[in-house]
Every structure is written in C-alpha cells, then in structure tokens.
Amino acid sequence: MNFAERYAGLKPSGMLKIFQAADADPDIISLGVGEPDFDTEPDIIDEAARAAKAGYTHYGPIQGFEDVRRAVCSYWDRRYGLKSVPEEVQIMAGGVQSVYLGLQALLDPGDEVITAEPCFAPYFDQIYQNRGVIVHLPSSEEEGFVPSAEAIERAVTSRTKVLMICSPGNPTGRVIPRSRMEAIAAVAEKHDLTVFSDEIYDSMVYNGKHVPFASIPGMKERTLTMGGLSKSHCMTGWRIGYAIGPAPLIKIMTLLGANQTYGVNVPTQRAAMYALNNHDRKIEERAKIFRERLAYTAKRLNAMPGIRCPEPEGAFYLFPEIRGTGLSSEAFAWALLEKGRVAVLPGSSFGECGEGYVRIACTCSMENLEKAMDRMDIFLQTLNR
Template sequence: MRNRFLAETYRRQTTNALGSAAKKIGDPELINLSIGDPDFVTPQEIIDEAFIQAGQGHTKYTKPSGDPQLVTAIRGFLKEEYQAHIEQDEIMVTVGACHAMYVAMSAILDEGDEVIVPDPYFVPYYDQVTMAGGKFVPLETNFEEGFQLDLEALEKKISSRTKAILINSPNNPTGAVYDRTTLEKLGKIAQKHSIIVLSDEVYEAISFGQKHVSVLEIADLKDRSIVFGSFSKSYAMTGWRIGYAIAPEYVISTMVHINESICFSAPSISQRAALSALRQRHALQPSLVAAFEERMVYGYRRIVATGILDVLRPKGGIYLFVDIRKTKLGSEVFAARLLEEKKVLVLPGNVFGEAGEGFVRIAVTVDLEKLKIAFDRIEEFIKTTGD
C-alpha cells in the first residue's frame, strides 16, 4: 500500500554504502574506519568567532549566492592559492559540496545527457547524475596505473550526448592525484569536444609533498569548468555543512535560481564560521593536514608490511584504498568478516563502482592509537583468510 505514494524511482530504494555504515555505529569495541567524518573537533577559534557573530545578528538569511564577505574571502583565497581571478558572481556558497553538485547537475543536465566519471568513484556521484536526469558513464581506472585517468579511453567514451566529465583530486576513494600535465591534456579534450569539467576539489588542502593543482589554473578549462570546494575536512567542519561552487556567471545564476526553491541560502552562522576559518587558515590548517599525513603514512606502512595487502603511497586525502586481491576474498566478504570477527568497520571497494572490486576503503578518521589497534586486528584477520 505505502508504495502507491512513492515515486516509481524510489519504490525499490536501497541505502547507499555511507548510510548503511552509519547504522552499524554504536558498539564500543567497534573501530569505525568507514565514513569520512574525522575525530577532530572544529578549532576553538572558529567556534568562538561563530558564537560572537551570532550574537552580533548574523542569524538571518544571507544573499542566495552567499554572504558577500565570505564570497570575497573565497575569491581572495583562490587568487592567493591558485592565481585564479574569480568574480563575485562566479561563486555560490552552498550547504556542503554535495549540495553544490546536486544544484550544478540540475542546472546543466537535460534528460539523457551523459556524464563520464572515473571508476572507482565517490558513492553519491551516481545519484547526483541520475537524479538530475543524466546518464552515468563509468570510466575504468586501475591500481596498476595508480588509478590515473586513461585519456585515450576517456576520449573513446565521449558521444554526442556527453555533457561533462566529473573528476575528483585528491580522489575519494582511491587517493589518486592528478598532476598539471594530466589536467592540461584533459583541458584540450574538453575544448575539442565542447564538454564541461566538473572538478570535486574538497580535499585540495590535504595534499602531501606537492601542492594541489586546481582546474582553475588550467587555461583551457577556465570557461568550461565547475569547481566544488568544502570546509568539511580541511577545517574539521563536517557538521557545519558549508561548501561552495565556482563556475561561469550564467551557471552560478542558474544554480542560485534553482536553489531558491530548495533552501534559499546556506546557514548564516555556518557561513560566518567559514569566513573565520579562511581568515585564520595559515594558523589553523597546517597542524590538521600534518595529522592526516601522519595517519595516512602510518596506515600505508602497516598495509604494505603485511606482504599480502597493498595500497598506493599517499599523496593526499584521508582514504587508503587497499588491494585485498591476494586474500582471495571478495570486497564484501572481506569487509563483512573483518567486521564480524575483528570489529573493524571498512567499506567494500565494489560500492564505489565495479572497478573497486578487490579493494576496501579505510578512512583515517581515528587517532594513531586506535589505528594501531585496528591494523593489529587487520593483520590477525588476514592470517586467517587462507584457512
């Protein structure tokens, strides 16, 4: 009976992997390495300033495109970091980067338009594309090639209905990082075929050993890209739900128009907190990035030391995409048994696309003490996989 009242699209709804993992949290012995919600608390300086700003009256709607002071601060950050000259009307502040992406997809996709996405991919991408009426087209990448873009294979995927390619660097889940040469070649392809590049850069600050390269630095992509940013991981502000999109003015104005019928504007207090974060980023961000790097390197060393598991050397982000193929277990069986037998929660790689089969994703969202316990348990577990 109740299905009568649901849209046909959702009558056979399934919870995505992130939602399923969240339901398993609560066991005190469980070590949760599944969801990308780090244990860090937002720096006190940001919290204190947000309270002050609320007391000063910043509790009302802002402009639909965002608090003008925050937009100006984002422009300043982009100019300082990437020498990108972005206008005030080319930025929209959103309720996190996923919200920005949903509104952007709604703005650019007609029914049946294709979006090419490197596989493995962040789980919500599929829904983001299809909910906007688009067709999701996976582009396989592999461990042996560092999960890098195969640009020749990409060009073969382009059809008359291709509207965009969606990239993510540093990548969730694989940890792959795209260099300037790759992005410049991608820019040439985008120009040649007149397609948009959607660039999810939410982990841009969490880069190790090399500076992040943004599509905003690539000349061929300046007028045909939509970039998504976030304060969630780089400032430990996941619960504040604040992100932004950067795009040509006509795209931003369309996104703003669409969002006026969704949530009008991002929360004003969160926007003031984000403004505080940007103003203090040189003081607050380095220690956070260093802590993530320490955890990533520790995890990498523990994984390769097993001689059975493998993983790419960390270059950025907060995820280790672990090659488990030598255990002879599938991704879902490995993750299920690890949870049942050792109470360590990871995500099976196949939830991130077909190319993720044979892998599991570990989020370094707990401290080193808990990571040590988790990897001790993982080592004990893989010794039993040959039984």
C-alpha cells in the first residue's frame, strides 16, 4: 500500500509515547493527561438519555441545532459579555475539530500560521495537514509565556494569514492580560490576520475573569473562538465542541464539516445544551477544587531541589522549570516515569521554547497528587546525591 508522501514520516509524538507507557503500568501516577478526573454530572447524562428516548436519534442539522447554538451564545454572553448569534456558531466533534476546519477554510498552500509557543502540540500537525507553513514564535517565562506584539509584528510576512493563541494556556496555565491582548489585536488588525483563540479553559481563571479575545474592540470580525464542554463540564468522552466566529467563515466550516462528520451526535447536543444552560455553579465549584490542587502542587514543587514553579493563573496545568536538575525536559520526564513512577510531559513537546520545563496536569485526586509529589521528591533527592 502506498501512503501519501507527506505522511511517510509520521510518527507518534513524545506526548503519545509517554501516555502509552503510563497506561501500560497501573502503578504509575499520571499527571500527563489534560482530562478532568470528574465524571460527567448524572443529570447531564440523564438529559442525553431523555433526548434519545424522545426521538433525537436521527441526523441533526449540520451546523448544530439552533437552540444548542443559542445556548453557546447565552453562555458566553452572561459569563463574559461576548455577544454573538447562532449564525456565528458551529457545533462540532470536539474543540480540536474547530482548529482543523478553520485552517481548512482559510489556508492556501504555503500560507503561514504563527503559533504562539509553547502551545498545544496538535496545532502543528493540523497546520501541516492543511498545507500551511508553521511560523514558530517562542516566548519566555519572563514574558508570561506570551509573545509580545512586537515579536508577532516581526514574524509577519506577506504570506501570514493566521495567528494562533491560547488563554488560559496549555501547557503553561498562564493567562494573557487584557493589555497584551489589546497590543496583539492592533497587530492583527494592521496586517489583516485572522486570530484563532483557543479558550477551552475559559472557566478556569483564578484571578479576575476570563477575557475573550473576540471581546477586544475590532476583533470579533476577525477571531475564531474555539471552545467546548470537555474541560468545563467534564465531557471529554462526549466529543462535543464549538467555534464562534464571523458568519461567512462559520458557513464555509459547516460545509467542510458536512463532508467529514456530517454533524454531531444528536443526544450529545441535547445534553450539551442542558449543561450550558444549567451548570454554571458546578463549573465554579470544580474550578475552586482545581485551584486548590494547583496551589498545593506548586508549593510542593517549589520545595524540591532543582525545581522552580510559578504560581498558577488558569487551566489545571503547572509548567515548572526543571533546569536545576541538569536534565533536559525529555530526559527528566522519562527518568521520573521509569524511576519515580510519575508521568509528566516534557515541555519541549509544546515547542522548542518549552525546553527546560515540564507540564504537570493536576487532574487527579488530592490523595494521588500527594503520592505523586512524595514520589517526585524522593526521585529528586536520589537524583541529586
């Protein structure tokens, strides 16, 4: 069988290799997977069952049910003041599909996409698969792991079409300040860029409130906001997400999506509408739990030799510096996995500027976090003898 030439060198990512190794050994405590450990709330599950029994078992609208899209609009309006209409929303199979469809709709071969790094690694493959050119834009911890407007300006060429940002950030958990967003917005407007703003962790901001990039003046008409219920409503396995963007872009994305998934699971859509309309208090309760876990873990990490961890700002990730151990990010992650029985992800998996850091997901119980930190402490004490 002859595969497409552009995929001839396709290999598992460093992230996937660690996930596979951790899954193979039940004794390993995994702090690698970005998935809440909470199950979906029972009343959301009941709503899906009710919908199926009521006859929601046929094809649904390709763009998503209008009342489901209206629920997305209502969620973002009441929580963050971002106003939109159902024509500007597409329901899809997980937030990650919104990136793919958006790139497919916008990119011609050779068009450039600036990735503000460190960032969610699947962006890279999605850009490549849509014949785009990745422009890696690194940032430093001193910059809050957010590139400056000046750095973005220098990266722009005549072929630049898209800028990709994420706040709260994966893998860093950092939140882009509004002042930085405004400066980035000025560059996007100057160069007519479309901004892909990954805001899947919108419900997990621990100082102040989440600021949608599309709410910055002049940005709504050039921003694709990517969201979903996987993190906020603990619905990772339901595979439902959405995009909010200019209606002409959403229209093209919908037509493209029709040839891929032909819409989204119908009972899942009904459950998602119920969740969006009724679970604000629950997501606030879970955000409080994640904040407590992050604070505990950061405190433990900062007491360990060779580790330095900034205070958490958002999401459920920590991105501690491990240069003091003398190991590279990948060497540290594999040594901790094999000797310490704890799985974390090398920061280099999220872009070269992530070298010297690891990503820790505080997505397990406090009991398991305590065990993981005890194991990591022992590992480091042994490492430094």
